[in-house]
Amino acid sequence: MMNETEKHEHDHGHSHGDLDADAHALEHIHDHDRQFQPDLEDTPPTRYELMVYAIRELLIEKGHVTQEEITKARNTLESWQPSRGAEIVARAWTDPDFKTRLLADGNEAMADFGVDAGGAKLTVLENTDEVQNVVVCTLCSCYPRAVLGLPPDWYRSKAYRARVVVEPRKVLKEFGTDIPDEVTVRVHDSLADLRYLVIPKRPAGTEDWTQEQLAAIVTRDSMVGVTNPKAL
């Protein structure tokens, strides 16, 4: 494999000249500098990325895991998408027995969808006319990955984690969600072995919709509780 210096020299020798010429030509046409989008490799790896690379290489060298297994695990992780959560919510909206099971024992009910939450205890919270539930992990970024995939950047941000516990209504407003005073806001700090999924309120005007149509309006953010689905 080429190291960074060789790669750089290689680029210099063969392609930079052409790119410069292109940029020069464009400058004449549009009278401004051509902007290049930075590639992932353009910033140096962070200390933690370097540690991850080193540990991965050592584990492979010592025969504890193979690169193939790592790739497989990564693909599994990436196959977890919020659409799974949306299907579960749409079923809960249309099948009261399923909803009862889901609220009683998330792990058991989600097994219907082939979801294996591992050791985490999936806890399902229902939004109603009286209650809006909102989920956060103030310590890190605990998130129900098995049903929602990887958490969005805002969920992991210090601003969200610090503010939503203190001023949830203000934070929700910034998501475009106004909660009237007569609706109670319940914040859930997910710190330990529980993972939370919110069943948002089914919007009016969707009474005759199919499960597929319903699932299409259940967004990731609504299952964290910061927005509410709307009938399109």
Added chain:
Amino acid sequence: MSQLFGIGDIVRVIDAHPPGHRRTPYYCRGKIGKIERVCGEHRNPEELAYGFDGKPLRRLYRVRFNQSDIWGHYDGPSEDTIDVDIYEHWLRSAE
């Protein structure tokens, strides 16, 4: 291990600040809340964090606090709550 608390019991989170990996947030230490749910026994993350086996298992509860009891300056309705996952060894009866 016998269960110390049941749903609806009033509890106080101990107001302690031991060093190390602790999963009880500072904002609720010393505060009074109500047991909302009992969530089974789990390996203790305070031990797991240092490579121990996490035993004995610790019972986990969800404790519901009124926002206005947690933050003196909370400006939302008084019914608003925050639910926190807390292990039994951090809780004392406040009945």
